[in-house]
Amino acid sequence: MVAVPTTDQSIDAAVHLHVEDVLAAYLSERRSELPELAATFARAVDHLTDFALRGGKRLRPTFAWWGWRAAGGDADGPLARTVLRTVSALELIQACALVHDDIMDASELRRGHPTVHVRFTEAHRAGGWLGEPERFGAAAAILLGDLALAWADDLFESAALEPAMRAAAREPWQAMRAEMFAGQYLDVLAQAEGDESQERALGVARLKTAAYTVERPLHLGVALAGADQGVVDAVRAFGTDLGVAFQLRDDVLGVYGDTEVTGKPAGDDLREGKRTLLVAIGLAYAERDGRHADAQLLRGALGDPDLTPRTIEQVRELMVEVGAVAELERRIERLTSSALAALDTAGLAEPGVTRLAELAVTATRRDR
Known part of the structure; x- marks a missing residue:
């Protein structure tokens, strides 16, 4: 195990390393417990382990840790x-969400590598097995995503928390899981219905990303520290606005991000038919300006698996020309400012409050 750090300069890197150390040990332990008859499944679990440990910013446990510190948690205690x-269990929730999300979006790359369902599809094809490779790949990945969720709960419960701490932590933990799935459902429903409203896009951002990326991890952290309801409310307000801003930055990167940096193909959000706030604003502004043909170009690009680089570039230019990108940037700035204002009212302790403010800037100005 890595040492628990005692300096603010080293703590984020050490938290990252500690989380990975916990995950590696826990996943190895659980794999070894699988019965002998499930040896082939154990080898499949290796794909989940590789996925969970490869890359990732570890934002969720970092926010939770600094929530705990800011609410009075002692790093030396x-x-x-x-x-x-x-x-650390938050990272297995994240693994579940990403594995399932990649299936639903038919994504081929994640963090610069083939997605889990693609790996199993390729294994089926290479083995000359019976049935449809894609169907097998999806089925295997669904099971591993479910396993990640189950093991997240197990890891959470295995921590030696005092009864009062466990009871306080259970509320945000349970709420986070339900909100994550609700947001994912709203996302696929918006794609199915072709919902172009900004309200739906914001609702998806709030539940699918903000809640389980920032708001609930922070809630979990301050709950573990025994924070009162006033602190919880202020931290959740900070986390909600910051989490939505984080998702809006992700929306920009999904269209304009560099594949070498993001690890996902250029224009992937368009191919997947994502009804993001950027898309909703782009459509509304194009129609407002009488650019109906351009609006139809954007609608036609959504969900087109054969989208060409030329069309992607046309959509990018359109979004800039009608002011959609500039508007989204303004909203990111407003949400970040309102989040920081909520943080100021929370009555949190240093160095936690300063570090959370720094994380807010990092999360909303990132390039991946």
Whole structure:
């Protein structure tokens, strides 16, 4: 195990390393427990382990850790390791969400590597097995995503929390899981219905990303520290606005991001038919300006698996010309400002409050 750091300069890197250390040990332990008859499944679990440990910003446990610190948690105290083990479980929630999301979006790359369902599809094809390779790949990935969720709960419960801490932490933990699935459903429903409203796009951003990326991890952290309801409310307000801003930055990167940096193909959000806020604003502004042919170009690009680089570039130019990108940037700035204002009212302790403010800037100005 890595040492629990005691300096603010080293703590984020050490939290990252500690989370990966916990995950590697836990996944190895659980794999070894699988019965002998499930040896082939154990080898499949290796794909989940590789996915969970390869890359990732570890934002969720980092926000949870700094929530705990800001609400009075002592990095030098006896509870620090237990808290780090608890918040490490957030990464398995993330693994579940990403594996399932990639299936639903038919994504081929994640973090610069083939997605889990693509790996199993290729294994089926290479083995000359019976049935449809794609169907097998999806089925295997669904099961591994479900396993990640189950093991996230197990890891959460395995942390040696005091009864009062466990009871306080259980509320955000349970709410986070339900909100994540609700947001994912709203996302696929918006694609199916062709919903172009900004309200739906914001609702998806709030539930699918903001809740389980920032709001609930922060809620979990301050709950573990025994924060009162006033602190919880202020932190959740900070987390909600910041989490939505984080998703809006992701929306920009989904269209304009560099594949070498993001690890996903250029224009992937368009191919997947994502009804993001950027798309909703782009359509509304194109129609407002009488650019109906351009609006139809954008609608036609959504969900087109054969989208060409030329069409992607046309859509990019259109979004800039009608002012959709500039408007989204303004909203990101407003949400970040309102988040920081909420943070100021929370009555949190240093150095946690300063680090959370710094994370807010990092999360909304990133390039991946």
